[in-house]
Amino acid sequence: MTTPLVEMDGDEMTRILWKMIKDELILPFVDLKTEYYDLGLPKRDETEDRITVESAEATQKYGVAVKCATITPNHQRMDEYKLHQMWRSPNGTIRSILDGTVFRTPILIPSVKPAVKNWEKPITIARHAYGDVYKSVELRADEPGVAKLVFDGESGSHKEVVIQNFKGEGVIQGMHNTDKSIRSFAHSCFQFALATRQDVWFSTKDTISKTYDAQFRIIFDEVFQEYKDRFDQLGLTYFYTLIDDAVARVIRSKGGFIWACKNYDGDVMSDMVSTAFGSLAMMTSVLVSPDGKYEYEAAHGTVTRHYYKYLAGEETSTNPMATIFAWSGALRKRGELDGLKDLVNYADQLEGACFDTLGEGVATKDLVALMEGITPCPVTSAGFIAAVRGHLAQRLGA
Numbered sequence: 579m580t581t582p583l584v585e586m587d588g589d590e591m592t593r594i595l596w597k598m599i600k601d602e603l604i605l606p607f608v609d610l611k612t613e614y615y616d617l618g619l620p621k622r623d624e625t626e627d628r629i630t631v632e633s634a635e636a637t638q639k640y641g642v643a644v645k646c647a648t649i650t651p652n653h654q655r656m657d658e659y660k661l662h663q664m665w666r667s668p669n670g671t672i673r674s675i676l677d678g679t680v681f682r683t684p685i686l687i688p689s690v691k692p693a694v695k696n697w698e699k700p701i702t703i704a705r706h707a708y709g710d711v712y713k714s715v716e717l718r719a720d721e722p723g724v725a726k727l728v729f730d731g732e733s734g735s736h737k738e739v740v741i742q743n744f745k746g747e748g749v750i751q752g753m754h755n756t757d758k759s760i761r762s763f764a765h766s767c768f769q770f771a772l773a774t775r776q777d778v779w780f781s782t783k784d785t786i787s788k789t790y791d792a793q794f795r796i797i798f799d800e801v802f803q804e805y806k807d808r809f810d811q812l813g814l815t816y817f818y819t820l821i822d823d824a825v826a827r828v829i830r831s832k833g834g835f836i837w838a839c840k841n842y843d844g845d846v847m848s849d850m851v852s853t854a855f856g857s858l859a860m861m862t863s864v865l866v867s868p869d870g871k872y873e874y875e876a877a878h879g880t881v882t883r884h885y886y887k888y889l890a891g892e893e894t895s896t897n898p899m900a901t902i903f904a905w906s907g908a909l910r911k912r913g914e915l916d917g918l919k920d921l922v923n924y925a926d927q928l929e930g931a932c933f934d935t936l937g938e939g940v941a942t943k944d945l946v947a948l949m950e951g952i953t954p955c956p957v958t959s960a961g962f963i964a965a966v967r968g969h970l971a972q973r974l975g976a
């Protein structure tokens with residue numbers, strides 16, 4: 579390796595898996611170079627969360643990061659870890675510094691069939707993670723009256739429209755988005771499409787929302803002009819359609835594209851798509867900034883329930899696939915950027931070794947329950963990683 583990978587360690591069961599993956603699957607085969615940031619909750623508390631900010635800044639500097647799942651503190655965690663403050667979600671902090679979009683992609687294996695039988699390739703959901711209903715303000719109209727939407731420009735301009743003349747009680751909501759955020763979202767989507775050679779589908783409800791949703795479509799069309807030539811060269815397409823039409827087409831499709839969604843659509847549709855593909859433990863996630871910086875991680879959390887079993891001395895059967903693929907994804911990207919063919923090959927072989935292992939039915943318990951057409955052999959996390967190591971050594975002739 580030439581440029582270091584930004585390594586963000588995390589919490590609980592995934593922190594345990596992290597070390598196992600490094601010790602068994604990476605360090606024996608790769609001359610690993612990382613800049614290490616411990617985003618485990620104790621360290622975040624000790625540094626007043628500066629470590630999270632520093633790790634995001636390092637990602638801006640170097641371009642590629644790999645992140646372990648981390649605890650987002652709540653009241654219960656405040657007591658459990660004796661925290662000084664209820665620190666913000668590290669993912670939220672990193673996302674806002676990188677101004678990035680999260681792309682979630684399932685890992686498919688032949689023995690776990692998607693609930694939608696014509697899906698052959700993964701569907702990647704890109705969720706716009708800013709604004710709309712997630713940053714809205716709401717009011718209860720508790721008597722008859724008039725609700726208005728008002729805008730006072732800095733220049734002294736004034737616009738207002740009546741939302742509703744209430745004859746009785748009701749509810750009101752005001753939400754917003756910014757051109758800047760929508761533009762960043764569009765750039766991230768097109769960047770990721772070029773990097774992974776997939777088409778982009780984008781959907782809103784611009785027939786009904788003629789100013790708000792229409793603005794998303796206008797900005798996507800504008801930004802796409804910067805990418806059109808590169809899309810043409812690779813034979814890729816950008817396709818806009820209404821959200822209802824998109825839902826129908828997604829269900830009938832074979833998969834193999836990026837579905838860019840507004841914030842709420844992405845929240846809802848990503849849960850539907852990931853469940854239909856099989857298991858949260860097989861879902862990868864990558865944060866892509868508009869200027870092409872990448873942070874790879876598993877989509878699942880720190881698997882707390884398994885961690886408490888581990889602390890009680892039990893061997894757990896936690897699925898390390900998504901965390902392994904976060905590493906392979908990050909190392910492959912680093913290899914591509916630095917022109918290191920061996921590193922790209924290693925990443926391919928590591929993923930191949932995982933598929934070899936699952937192809938023999940050797941799997942953690944979560945997958946055993948989903949496998950068809952194969953006799954599964956349930957193993958612990960350590961057992962799974964050992965089996966992958968065997969295949970990897972064979973593939974690399976090591």
Ligand code: NAP
Binds near residue numbers: 646650882896897
């Ligand atoms: P979770 O860690 O994803 O686990 C939820 C359940 O899903 C687990 O109890 C387990 O089910 C199953 N599961 C998830 N990943 C698995 C794997 N790799 N192998 C096998 N089973 C797996 O979600 P959570 O329990 O809601 O959250 C735990 C902590 O993670 C929280 O503190 C939260 O803040 C944090 N979190 C972090 C991230 C992130 O850093 N990206 C994302 C989400 C949540 P069974 O118990 O039935 O086996």
Ligand code: MG
Binds near residue numbers: 845846849
């Ligand atoms: Mg959701």
